[in-house]
Every structure is written in structure tokens, then in C-alpha cells.
Amino acid sequence: MSILRALHTRVNRSGLLLWALPLALLVVFFFYPLFAILRVMFEHTGAIFISDIWQPLGFTFYQALISTLLTILFGLPAAYVFSRFDFAGKRLMRMLTMLPFILPTVVTAAAFNSLLGPRGWFNLLLMKLTGSATPPVIFLNTFGAILIAHVFYNIAIIIRVVGSAWSQLDPRLDHSARVLGASPWRSFWQVTFPLLRRPILSAALLVFLFDFASFGVVLMLGGPSFQTLEVAIYSQALHYLNLPMAGLLSLIQLACTLLVTLVYGSVNRGKTIPLFPRLRGEGTSKPRAPWEKGIVFLTITFLFLLQVLPLLALATRSFVRLEADRGQRGGVETGLTLEYYRELFVNRSQSVFYVPPVQAIGNSLQYAAVTTLISCVAGTLLAYAMLKKGAARRWLDPLVMLPFGASAVTLGLGFIVAFSGSSLAGASFPWLVPLAHSLIAMPFVLRAVQPALASIPVSLLQSAAVLGASPLRVWWEVEMKLISRALISAALFSFTISLGEFGATTFIARPDNPTLPVAIFRYLSQPGAMNFGQAMAMSTILILVCAVSLALLEKFNQFLTGMD
Amino acid sequence: MSRLEVIDLHKDYENNPLLNGVSFFVDSGETLCLLGSSGSGKSTILRIIAGIETPDSGQVLWQGRDINAVPVYRRNFGLMFQDYALFPHLNVAENVAFGLRMQRFPQEKVTQSVQQALEQVNMTAFAERRVTDLSGGEQQRIALARALAASPQLLMLDEPLAALDRSLRVELQEELRALLHETGIPAIYVTHDQEEAITLGDRLALLHDGRIVQCGLTEAVFHYPANRWVAEFLGMTGLLTGMISARDPLTVQTECGELHPQSIPGAAVPVTGSTVTVLVKPVGLNIGLDDATADVLNGIVEDVRFLGDHYRVNIRLCSGTIFSVPTATAFPVGDQINLQLSPGDLLLLLE
Numbered sequence: 001m002s003i004l005r006a007l008h009t010r011v012n013r014s015g016l017l018l019w020a021l022p023l024a025l026l027v028v029f030f031f032y033p034l035f036a037i038l039r040v041m042f043e044h045t046g047a048i049f050i051s052d053i054w055q056p057l058g059f060t061f062y063q064a065l066i067s068t069l070l071t072i073l074f075g076l077p078a079a080y081v082f083s084r085f086d087f088a089g090k091r092l093m094r095m096l097t098m099l100p101f102i103l104p105t106v107v108t109a110a111a112f113n114s115l116l117g118p119r120g121w122f123n124l125l126l127m128k129l130t131g132s133a134t135p136p137v138i139f140l141n142t143f144g145a146i147l148i149a150h151v152f153y154n155i156a157i158i159i160r161v162v163g164s165a166w167s168q169l170d171p172r173l174d175h176s177a178r179v180l181g182a183s184p185w186r187s188f189w190q191v192t193f194p195l196l197r198r199p200i201l202s203a204a205l206l207v208f209l210f211d212f213a214s215f216g217v218v219l220m221l222g223g224p225s226f227q228t229l230e231v232a233i234y235s236q237a238l239h240y241l242n243l244p245m246a247g248l249l250s251l252i253q254l255a256c257t258l259l260v261t262l263v264y265g266s267v268n269r270g271k272t273i274p275l276f277p278r279l280r281g282e283g284t285s286k287p288r289a290p291w292e293k294g295i296v297f298l299t300i301t302f303l304f305l306l307q308v309l310p311l312l313a314l315a316t317r318s319f320v321r322l323e324a325d326r327g328q329r330g331g332v333e334t335g336l337t338l339e340y341y342r343e344l345f346v347n348r349s350q351s352v353f354y355v356p357p358v359q360a361i362g363n364s365l366q367y368a369a370v371t372t373l374i375s376c377v378a379g380t381l382l383a384y385a386m387l388k389k390g391a392a393r394r395w396l397d398p399l400v401m402l403p404f405g406a407s408a409v410t411l412g413l414g415f416i417v418a419f420s421g422s423s424l425a426g427a428s429f430p431w432l433v434p435l436a437h438s439l440i441a442m443p444f445v446l447r448a449v450q451p452a453l454a455s456i457p458v459s460l461l462q463s464a465a466v467l468g469a470s471p472l473r474v475w476w477e478v479e480m481k482l483i484s485r486a487l488i489s490a491a492l493f494s495f496t497i498s499l500g501e502f503g504a505t506t507f508i509a510r511p512d513n514p515t516l517p518v519a520i521f522r523y524l525s526q527p528g529a530m531n532f533g534q535a536m537a538m539s540t541i542l543i544l545v546c547a548v549s550l551a552l553l554e555k556f557n558q559f560l561t562g563m564d
Numbered sequence: 565m566s567r568l569e570v571i572d573l574h575k576d577y578e579n580n581p582l583l584n585g586v587s588f589f590v591d592s593g594e595t596l597c598l599l600g601s602s603g604s605g606k607s608t609i610l611r612i613i614a615g616i617e618t619p620d621s622g623q624v625l626w627q628g629r630d631i632n633a634v635p636v637y638r639r640n641f642g643l644m645f646q647d648y649a650l651f652p653h654l655n656v657a658e659n660v661a662f663g664l665r666m667q668r669f670p671q672e673k674v675t676q677s678v679q680q681a682l683e684q685v686n687m688t689a690f691a692e693r694r695v696t697d698l699s700g701g702e703q704q705r706i707a708l709a710r711a712l713a714a715s716p717q718l719l720m721l722d723e724p725l726a727a728l729d730r731s732l733r734v735e736l737q738e739e740l741r742a743l744l745h746e747t748g749i750p751a752i753y754v755t756h757d758q759e760e761a762i763t764l765g766d767r768l769a770l771l772h773d774g775r776i777v778q779c780g781l782t783e784a785v786f787h788y789p790a791n792r793w794v795a796e797f798l799g800m801t802g803l804l805t806g807m808i809s810a811r812d813p814l815t816v817q818t819e820c821g822e823l824h825p826q827s828i829p830g831a832a833v834p835v836t837g838s839t840v841t842v843l844v845k846p847v848g849l850n851i852g853l854d855d856a857t858a859d860v861l862n863g864i865v866e867d868v869r870f871l872g873d874h875y876r877v878n879i880r881l882c883s884g885t886i887f888s889v890p891t892a893t894a895f896p897v898g899d900q901i902n903l904q905l906s907p908g909d910l911l912l913l914l915e
Contacts, residue, residue, distance in 0.1 A: 462616045463649035465636040467663035467714065473637075477662075481653045 018385035022378040022400070022442070029435050030403050033414025034254075040417050041247040048245050056232035057252060063143070063218075063228065064211035067150035071207050072200070074151055074302065075158025081299040082159055083167035085287050093300060094159075095554055100307050101156040102493075102546050104500025105216025106517040107314070108149055110524060110539040112221060113140065115313035119532060141223030149217040152306055154207040161206070165199035166192075167284070198267065205264040213257055213407045215503040216517075220524065229253040230409045230503065237413050238507070247417070250410040257407060311543055318536035321529075340533035357534060360519035361541065364499055367515060370434035371441055371498035372491050378438065379445025379490060380483075383453050386446070400446070403439050411436055412507030433515065436504040441494035448493065452486035453479070489553055496549045500542065516542060566592040566627060566750055568613065568718050573622035575608055582608055583619070584774030590718075590767075595744050595751040597765025597782070599758065601797070604771045606754040607646070610720045613752070614643045626717070637666070642716030642749075646723045648707035650695040656706055657682070657691040663714035681713035684743060701732045708740070712747065719744070719751040725760060737763045758798050762786075770794055788828045792841045792913050802844030802887040803913075808836050814912065816842050819883040823859050825910035833912070841913040846889045850904035859910065861903040863887065865895045879903070 082094060100108065114120050116139035123135035130136065139145050169192065177187040215230035227235070229249055237246035287296045321337040344357040382400060403411070415436055456479060464474045480487075502517040509518050516538055523535035569589040575582050582605040590596040600606050611617040613624055615636035623630050631639065642663075650659050660681050664674040682688045685705040690698070695706060704724060711719060724740070725733045741764050744751050753764050761768055762782055769779040770790075778790040789795040795803060806818035811833055816823050825842045827833050834840060844861065863879035866886060875894050879887045879901065895901060 457647065457649065459645045459647055459649040460651060462611075462614075462636075463643070463645055464651075464662065464666075465616065466614050466639075466641065466643040467710070468637050468640065468666035469662075470635075470637050470666075473666060477666075478651060478653075481651075 018381045018388075022382045022385070025374075025378055025435075025439070025442075026400065026403065030406070030411070030414075030439055033411065033418040034406075036418035037247040037250055037410070037414050041244045041251075044244050048248060052232070052236075052245060053249065053252065056227045056229045056249070057256075059226065060212055060228040060230075060256075063146055063150075063226075064208050064214075067147050067154070067211040067214075068204055068208045070147055071151050071154045071158055071211075072204055074306075075155045075203075076162065076200070077295065078155065078299050078303060079159050079163035079166055081296050083163045084284055085292065085296050086284050087287065087296055087300075093303065095550060096308055097159055097303055098156045098554075099311070099543075099547060099550055100152050101154070102496050102500070102550060103153075104517045104520075104542055104546075105214075105502050106220065106520040106524070107500070107539045107542050107546075108152065108217060108310075109220035110520060110535055111310035111314040112145065112149060112152075113524065114317040114536055115310045116140070116145075119529075121313050121317070140221060141225065143222070143226065145221040146214075146218055146226060148306075149221050150211050150214065152310070153217070154210055155303075155306070157207050157210075158200075158203050161203035162196060162199050165196055169195055202264065202267050205260060205267060209257060209260050209264065212260065213253070215407070215409050216521075220521065229256075230407055233407075233409050233413060234503075234506070237416075243417065246413055250407075250413055253407050253410055258402070314536055315540045315543065318533065318540045321533070340530070340537040343530065343534055344537060357519055357523075357538060360514045360516050361538070363509075363513060364516040367434045367437060368495045368498040370431070371437040372494045374434065374438040375441035375445050375494045376487060376491050379442045380449050380487065382442070382446050383450040386450050387454060400443070403443060408436075408440060408501065408503030409507070411439060412504035415504065416507050430513070432508050433505055434498065436508055437498040437501050438494075440501060440504065441497045444493050444497065445490040448486045448490040449483055452483040456482050492549050492553050496546055499545060566717060567625075568750060568752075569625040569628075570609070570613065571623045571625065573609065573612060573624075574620045575605070575612065575617070576620055577605075577608070581774050583612075583622075586622070586771070586774070586776055588769045588776055588779055590750045590752055592750045593745075593748045594766040595741075595753055595764055597761040597768050598752055598754045598771060599761045599765075599768055599797070600756065600771030602756050605774060606756075606771055607722050609771075610643060610722050610752065610754055613718075613720060614641055615639050616643075640667075640714070640717050642711035642714070642719040644707050644711045644719075644721045644724050646726055648703045650703055650707060650710070652696050654695070655691075656687070656693050656695055656698070659695055659706060660710045660713045662710065667714055669714075677713050677715075681709040684712060684746075685709045685739075700728050701736065704728065704736060708743070712743075712749075716749065719747075719749045721751065721753045723755055724753075726755075726757075733760070740764060770797065772797070788911065789843065789913065790828075795841075795843050795913060800843060800846070801885070802846060802881075802889075804842045804844065804881070804883055804885065806840060806842055808834060808838050808840055811836055816840060816912065818842060820861050820881055821859075823861075823905070823910055824907060825912040826907055827912045828914075831914065834914070843911045843913050844887060844903070844905065845909050845911065846887070849889060849909060850906075851889075851891065851895075851901055859905040861905060863901060863903065865897050865899045865901060868894050868897060870894070 078097070082090070103111075112120075116122050116137060118135040118140070120139075123137050126132065126136045127134075173191055173195070174187050177191045178184070182190060212228075213230060214228060215234065218226055218228045218231050219234065222231075229252060233246045233249045233253065236242045236249060287293045318340055319336055319338070321335045321339060344361075346356055415432055419432060460478055460482075461474050464478045465471070469477060500517055501515075502521065505515050505518055506521070509515055514522070520535045520538050520542075523531045523538070567589055569587075571587050573583045573586040586605075586609060588596065588598075598606050598609065608617060612619050615631075615634065618632070624632055626639075651662065654662065657678050660678045661674050664677055669677070678691070679688065682691060685708055687702065687705050687709060690702065690706070695703065698706065704727075708721075708724070711721075721740075725736055728736065737760060744753075744764070753761075755761055755764075765782050767780060768782050768785045770777050770785070772793055778785055778794050785794070786798065789798060789800065792803060804818045804820060804823070806816040806823065809815045809817045809822070813824055814827060814833060816825060823842050850858075861881060863881045865877060866880045867878040869876045871890075875891045877889050877891050877895055879889060881887050889903075
């Protein structure tokens with residue numbers, strides 16, 4: 001009878017067992033490293049300068065705030081266009097705007113580099129036109145580069161979250177306001193906007209959170225003069241070897257992100273975006289009036305320039321040979337080539353690594369596969385455990401979401417502090433990278449699977465049992481089938497996260513065993529056309545993988561629409 | 565001949581007794597209607613019989629054998645849920661086939677039984693449809709087909725029509741009634757709707773305060789409600805409180821004068837001075853005819869409704885009670901009328 005009882009309340013006494021594996025993962029690979037950071041702070045001596053805290057902290061808030069405001073400013077018109085108009089290529093465009101969101105930061109850096117960098121298409125074109133010997137546009141290492149990259153990344157959040165809320169607003173609300181005498185403008189401010197306030201706030205906080213924890217973008221596009229907390233942790237730990245300082249910064253970072261996460265959670269608690277039953281396509285129409293056509297055209301053009309052009313620049317750049325060295329005029333001799341791709345398989349002694357880059361691809365794929373497995377199993381177990389109500393859940397719930405608020409760099413720092421020199425150290429234990437990735441991916445898995453699991457009516461499971469299905473078959477034939485879409489989405493997402501993860505991996509991956517993003521980063525930092533070209537080639541491969549993964553995600557829709 | 569019997573079921577829900585000694589049985593060829601207000605524990609009884617829940621004490625016997633230890637998936641009972649619980653990831657035919665597959669019938673037999681079950685509910689044309697595209701009535705039919713397909717030994721239906729609109733409900737009541745008699749499987753039908761219970765039940769079992777307060781043939785229950793609660797639950801309105809003033813002939817003193825009700829055959833009549841209820845049966849009353857030998861009740865016509873083939877007249881009795889009576893002709897509102905009551909029209913109810 002105990003199996004039945006467990007079936008009936010889904011998880012009853014066995015709840016603790018469900019917690020065990022994910023909790024063990026968290027304790028060993030999150031809380032222990034966090035504790036290790038604390039210990040290092042107090043045990044080691046290092047120089048702690050208050051100015052070294054205030055400067056990155058202030059800048060982190062400042063850039064996150066400006067980035068968020070810009071993202072909202074540009075995102076809201078796009079959300080409006082996507083939620084109210086039908087136009088040719090809407091699906092494709094929607095997908096293309098989502099692509100940057102899942103792109104690795106190194107790829108973003110490479111993409112903007114290939115478009116606006118000193119050897120990017122834009123500067124090459126201007127140099128050719130003006131005959132200038134130096135690149136006329138300075139984009140890299142500017143504040144503007146950081147801001148543009150952040151908008152590039154996160155505009156998808158505004159479009160998705162606000163756009164979906166907007167498209168789910170009952171158009172009759174607007175219609176009745178208009179019938180009651182409101183002008184379109186007043187109807188927007190009096191009816192539509194108040195209803196969208198909560199989704200806008202929720203999306204803005206999410207954008208702020210991502211901008212706040214931005215690492216790769218700031219490191220690679222902002223250059224040495226801009227330091228967010230994340231970059232400061234990185235340079236304190238790896239460049240100045242000042243672990244206490246890095247640890248202190250990590251804790252400050254953790255506290256800040258936790259705060260924002262809490263605010264985000266309270267904004268989303270009991271959210272009541274009016275969800276009226278509506279027909280598909282109700283409230284959307286083809287743009288007819290000139291201003292409608294205008295706004296759709298402008299939005300699409302803007303999104304194309306912001307999000308698609310850099311990726312196209314990157315992809316084309318990987319197939320074009322430019323023999324000239326930096327700033328060398330006249331020697332620019334263009335030609336199509338596959339050389340950079342072929343070169344990936346060659347092991348050159350002057351290469352940054354002593355292994356051919358293709359091995360980095362192999363590493364990344366392996367790590368991504370392992371990450372997918374670990375995060376999906378652990379995340380699904382957690383989702384089951386979360387169904388159980390009671391005191392245990394109330395305590396463990398925030399504990400589980402803590403890694404969500406922790407930054408990748410903090411996690412990476414914690415890993416090297418906790419495990420370097422131990423038997424789990426990189427050399428003997430290659431699993432640290434996928435484990436770190438799993439911790440980063442697990443909250444995403446949880447957020448995808450838990451709602452799917454919670455929405456299964458108990459009567460379905462009981463019905464299956466009455467029809468003769470044993471508990472195991474109920475689980476397999478009903479529960480697993482019903483959450484399969486969510487699980488596939490979660491798996492794809494984990495895979496993509498792992499493939500592109502940079503912050504934690506820079507700390508953990510061994511120099512002679514890099515992942516793809518780490519390799520791209522190093523190639524980008526090296527001079528020479530060949531290194532640049534190879535970075536472009538590897539980035540293009542990553543874009544392709546991300547695009548395929550995104551296309552599949554769209555197919556299994558669910559996670560992305562449930563992103564809010 | 566199959567028989568399901570439950571004996572003295574007890575079940576607490578959040579430390580309050582929900583079932584407080586429930587016993588009844590059902591035989592093959594008959595439908596037992598379990599009737600009770602919502603929250604009375606009707607569904608819990610079904611879930612205990614199905615094996616989804618365990619009783620705190622008491623027995624469930626199938627063919628005389630205690631099956632408390634048999635797990636839900638080995639009982640081979642059919643249970644139709646109130647929300648139908650159709651599997652959204654399976655189409656109509658796959659839903660119907662689910663039970664057969666779980667019991668590992670050969671593919672040939674599965675196909676054949678699915679076809680047969682869909683025929684029984686007139687849904688063969690829907691076999692390949694997605695269940696999420698079906699209307700409420702169609703879902704109800706598929707849920708029934710799914711419950712019947714695996715030839716359960718016992719069929720339980722948990723308010724199967726509650727989610728449907730009225731006209732559809734009446735139509736499906738008839739279909740269900742025919743189907744249940746055709747299959748001959750012992751059936752337990754749970755509802756809070758007395759009309760549904762009359763249509764479908766061969767016998768009624770009324771659940772109140774965690775006990776079965778009355779169980780018997782549907783007609784018998786209507787003729788002789790066991791107590792005031794049963795009469796009220798069945799929608800009877802002519803209830804007058806009074807005190808027994810004499811036992812032979814049985815006389816009850818009420819606010820509306822002395823009445824002479826019959827007592828339920830075989831039931832003990834309380835002692836003189838006891839507080840009791842007299843039920844005025846609404847059918848076949850003499851209105852306005854002068855007959856000195858019978859008891860008379862005076863009242864004022866409050867409201868008259870025309871219902872197609874008869875009228876329903878609401879009469880305010882002297883006690884203030886509104887008594888609702890079907891009549892062949894209309895009466896003017898506000899008129900005083902006399903109800904001439906013969907001994908068969910009045911029944912003594914026990915509290």
C-alpha cells in the first residue's frame with residue numbers, strides 16, 4: 001500500500017530521497033566552494049582596498065541601469081510590433097531575435113569584432129573609401145560597445161515577456177475603452193500600459209540581473225578600462241592572485257544578485273496578467289495604415305542591424321582571407337577561403353594550445369552532453385521534490401534557487417579555491433567543468449520541468465492506475481510522456497548553456513584542455529590574421545549549433561514562452 | 565453473480581471524521597446511486613473501492629473476499645472521474661486502448677475491444693481525434709468507453725454528468741441508463757443530483773454525516789423517506805413539525821391543527837409527546853373539495869408556474885412553510901385553498 005500512497009500524493013515519504021542527489025550536488029559543488037571562498041578571505045592575507053570595491057560596484061550598477069533602460073526603450077516598440085502585427089517572415093524574425101539570447105558571450109564579442117572591430121567589415125570599408133591607414137571607427141573598448149552588446153543580448157527578454165503579455169491582453173479591453181470615448185493614446189496609457197506594468201517590471205528586473213552579472217561582454221568588448229564586479233573578481237583572482245579580494249567581491253556580487261532575485265521573485269509572485277481565453281490570431285493584423293507600416297519596417301530594420309548583421313559579419317568573416325596585418329594599407333587582398341576551418345584540425349606549435357582546436361570542439365560537446373544528463377536528472381528530481389509541500393520544502397526552496405543568483409565567475413572562483421590541490425583538481429578530475437555547468441543549468445531545468453509536472457492533474461495518474469498501470473508504468477506512460485516536451489526543452493537549453501559557458505569555465509578548464517569559448521577567447525586575444533580567422537570559424541560553428549538548438553526549442557515551444 | 569460489499573468504512577480527513585461507518589453492497593445487473601451533498605465523502609468511497617485511498621478501518625469485499633491488500637492496478641475496476649481524466653498526450657483510440665494495453669492484451673484484442681467500446685458510445689468516427697479537441701459531452705463518452713473497454717468487473721462513475729449543460733445531461737442520462745443495463749456490470753453511480761439518481765439508480769443509498777442514512781429501491785426511498793433530512797434532500801417541501809398527541813389513532817398536533825399521518829410500515833412509533841415531522845406528499849392531493857372526514861390544511865396561493873404539461877403551485881401553509889404541489893389546473897394567486905388529506909397523503913417521519 002505504501003507505493004500507492006506515494007503515488008497518490010505523488011511524493012510523500014520518499015520526498016527526502018528525491019532531494020538527496022540534487023542536494024548533494026549543491027552542497028559539494030556550490031555551498032562548499034562558497035564556504036571555501038569565505039575561508040580564503042579570512043585565512044589568506046591580501047591587500048583589500050575600499051576603492052577597488054566601490055569602483056567596480058558603482059560601475060556595475062551604472063552600466064546595468066543604463067543597459068536596462070536602453071533595452072526597454074528599444075524593446076517595447078519591438079514587443080508591440082510582434083504582438084500586434086502580422087508580417088512576412090515574422091516567425092523567422094522572432095527566432096533570430098532570440099538567437100543572441102542563447103549565444104555565448106565570446107561569440108557576441110567575436111561578432112561585434114568582425115563588424116565594428118579594427119579589422120571588422122565596417123572599418124575595412126571605411127579604410128578603403130577614405131584611404132585612411134588606421135581604422136576610423138573605434139568601437140572596441142568603449143562604454144558604447146558594452147551597452148550595445150547588452151541590448152543585443154537582452155532585447156529578446158523584453159520582446160518575449162512583454163510581447164507575450166501584450167498579445168494575451170484581450171483586445172476587447174482596448175475596444176471598450178475606445179467605445180467609452182478614449183483616444184487611442186489615452187486608451188494606451190489608461191488601459192493597456194497599467195496592465196503591462198507588471199510584465200515590463202518583471203522583464204526589466206531580469207534584464208538588469210543579466211546585465212549586472214555580465215562578464216564576457218565587459219571583459220572582451222569593454223577592455224581593461226571597464227570593470228564590473230565580475231571582471232574585477234576575475235582579474236583579482238587570475239591576474240593579481242589576490243584571492244581574499246576576489247572572495248570579498250564575490251560575496252558582494254552574490255548579495256547584490258540575491259537582492260535583485262528576491263525583488264524579481266516578489267514581483268512575479270501571484271502575478272495576474274489577465275489571460276482571457278482568446279482565439280489564435282485575434283488582435284493581430286497586417287499593418288495597413290502608413291504609420292503602422294512605418295513602425296513595422298523601422299523595427300525590423302533596427303533588429304536586423306542590431307542582431308542579425310553582426311552574426312552575418314562574423315559568418316562571412318570566417319570564410320574570407322585578409323592577408324594584411326593590422327593597419328597595413330594596400331596589402332588587403334581578399335579571397336574566399338576555407339583555410340580557417342581546415343586550420344582547426346591542425347596542431348601547430350605556434351598555436352595558443354598544443355592541441356588542435358578541433359579538440360576544444362570535442363571537449364565542449366562532451367561536457368555539454370554530460371551537463372545535459374546531470375542537470376536534467378537532478379533538475380527533474382528537484383522538480384518532483386518541489387511538488388511535496390511542507391516545512392522541508394520551505395527551507396530547501398531558496399537554497400536551490402541560490403545558485404541561480406550566484407554568478408558564473410563566483411562559481412568558477414569557488415571551484416578553484418575549493419578543489420585546486422584536492423583530489424578533485426582539474427588534472428585528475430575532468431568532470432569539474434560539466435559539474436559547474438550543471439549547477440548553472442539546473443535552475444533552468446527546474447523552471448522548465450516543474451510547471452509541467454505540477455500541471456498534471458492527480459486524477460490522470462489515478463485514472464491510469466485504475467486502468468491497470470503499475471506505479472512504474474504510470475510514471476513512464478503518463479508522467480514522463482506529459483513532461484517530455486518540457487524535458488526536451490530543458491535538455492536543449494542545458495546543452496546550449498554548457499556549450500557557451502565562459503565565466504566559470506575560464507577558471508576551471510585546464511589550459512591544455514580548453515572548451516570552445518575559452519579557445520575562441522584566446523584566439524581573439526592573439527594578434528595575427530590566422531588567429532582571428534580561426535576565432536571567427538569556431539564562433540560560426542557555435543552560432544550554427546545554437547541556431548539548430550533554438551529551432552528545436554521553438555519546435556518544442558514551452559520553455560521560451562514560459563520564460564517569464 | 566458478482567457482488568461488491570463495503571463494511572463499516574471509516575475515514576478521517578484532516579482529523580475530522582468523513583466516513584463514519586459506511587456499509588452497502590451492489591450486485592451485478594444493478595446500478596446503485598450513491599447520493600449525498602457535496603463534501604459528504606461520496607467520491608472518497610469510490611476511491612477507497614478503487615484502491616486509490618485506504619480506509620482507516622473497514623473492509624471492501626469483492627465476491628466475499630477482502631481486497632484491501634490488492635493494489636489499485638490489479639483490481640480491474642472501472643472508475644470514471646468527474647473531470648474525465650483523459651490522457652492529453654494520447655488520441656481517442658489510444659485513450660480507450662490504455663487499460664487494455666496495461667493489462668497486456670494482444671494487439672488484435674486491443675483493436676477489437678477499442679472498436680467495440682467506441683461503438684457502444686457511438687464515437688467510432690472520433691477514433692483518431694485528439695481528446696483535447698473534443699467537447700464536454702464527447703469527452704464524457706470517451707471516458708466511459710475507456711472505462712468499459714477493459715471489461716471491468718465493477719464500474720464506478722463519479723458525477724459523470726456534472727460538468728455538462730442541462731439538455732446534454734438529460735440526453736446522456738438516458739444513454740447511460742441503457743448502457744448500464746445492457747452491460748449488466750454492477751455499477752456505482754455517485755451524484756448529488758436527485759433527478760439523475762431517480763433516472764439512473766435501481767437502488768439509492770443516501771450518504772449523510774458519514775453514514776448511509778437510507779438505502780433501498782429508488783421507489784421505496786421516495787415513498788418512505790427514512791427521516792426529515794432524506795425528505796428535504798429529495799426535494800420534498802411539505803414538512804410540518806409537530807408533537808405526537810395520541811398513538812391510536814396516530815395523531816400529531818401541528819401549527820396547522822391536528823393531523824393523522826401513517827407511519828412507515830415496520831417502523832416503531834415514538835412515544836406520546838415526542839417531537840416529529842409530518843410529510844405531506846405532494847402527488848394526488850384533493851384541493852378545495854369538501855370532505856369532512858379527512859384532515860384539512862389551509863393555505864394561500866403564493867405563486868403559480870406553468871410547466872408545459874402541468875402547473876406547479878406554491879402554497880404558503882399556516883405554519884409559514886411553502887409547500888410546492890403539481891396540479892392539473894391553475895389557481896389565482898392570493899386565493900385561500902384547502903388541501904383535503906386522506907391518511908395516505910401524510911407520513912410520519914422520524915427525526
